Amino acid sequence: MVDGDLNREKFRECRSYYIGTDNVVAGGVLGKAARTIMQDRKVTSGGYVQFAGYTDNDNARGRMNGFKDAVGEDYTELDRMPDRTQKEKARDNVRDAMTKHRSELVALVGIWAYNAPAIAETVAEQNAVGKYTIATFDADVQAIKEMGAGHIDVMVVQNPFDMGRMTVKLLKAMHLGDDSTVKEMFPNAGQPDGDVFTTGLRVVVPGNNSPLKPELFDPKVVEFMTLTEFQEWLKKYKLVSS
Numbered sequence: 001m002v003d004g005d006l007n008r009e010k011f012r013e014c015r016s017y018y019i020g021t022d023n024v025v026a027g028g029v030l031g032k033a034a035r036t037i038m039q040d041r042k043v044t045s046g047g048y049v050q051f052a053g054y055t056d057n058d059n060a061r062g063r064m065n066g067f068k069d070a071v072g073e074d075y076t077e078l079d080r081m082p083d084r085t086q087k088e089k090a091r092d093n094v095r096d097a098m099t100k101h102r103s104e105l106v107a108l109v110g111i112w113a114y115n116a117p118a119i120a121e122t123v124a125e126q127n128a129v130g131k132y133t134i135a136t137f138d139a140d141v142q143a144i145k146e147m148g149a150g151h152i153d154v155m156v157v158q159n160p161f162d163m164g165r166m167t168v169k170l171l172k173a174m175h176l177g178d179d180s181t182v183k184e185m186f187p188n189a190g191q192p193d194g195d196v197f198t199t200g201l202r203v204v205v206p207g208n209n210s211p212l213k214p215e216l217f218d219p220k221v222v223e224f225m226t227l228t229e230f231q232e233w234l235k236k237y238k239l240v241s242s
Contacts, residue, residue: 027066030156034135040211046106047078049097051115053085090118110136116143120151139242157202
């Protein structure tokens with residue numbers, strides 16, 4: 001499987017390998033980033049809401065659980081709000097969260113790509129820019145613009161380019177019986193999580209004035225970039241988003 005894995009506890013034997021993001025790790029990276037930003041802003045407690053298409057999806061659940069673990073017990077998860085991939089519903093959820101949790105809400109967390117602009121645009125619409133820490137996944141075209149406008153504090157970005165490239169490499173090797181290539185990609189096959197090939201993450205920040213710095217993250221897992229550096233990388237490969 002590629003990009004989105006199945007429920008490993010129940011159905012792992014239904015596929016041979018997984019190529020993509022370790023969503024629990026990715027959620028942890030975003031949680032650590034959000035915590036660092038809030039502490040830099042002297043926001044030492046409060047609540048957050050996480051937004052996704054489906055909160056019972058394994059991809060989303062892994063990210064949300066990873067975020068919750070890493071952001072720590074000083075910050076309370078107030079809700080997980082699904083939108084069933086409906087963009088207007090995604091905006092409605094942000095409005096509802098801001099109203100329902102008005103007194104304790106300090107952070108808004110976008111789990112799927114379109115949640116980032118939904119959060120940023122709604123916060124701006126409500127004249128609340130700067131009131132919340134906004135931490136999101138992926139680099140939607142509009143999300144890139146919103147970060148450039150100062151409306152998103154951090155994005156954790158996957159590497160779908162490598163997901164596609166490595167998936168084709170694996171399929172070709174499996175088809176040709178090229179066991180050496182399969183072994184190279186999965187040297188720990190048969191061991192716990194030896195069937196998982198992760199394609200890395202990028203932490204993207206608005207600029208050098210961000211409290212987030214490269215040394216906060218494991219360089220084996222995370223490539224740290226400013227928005228300008230990320231846009232240059234996209235341009236290099238003729239891409240407009242992640």
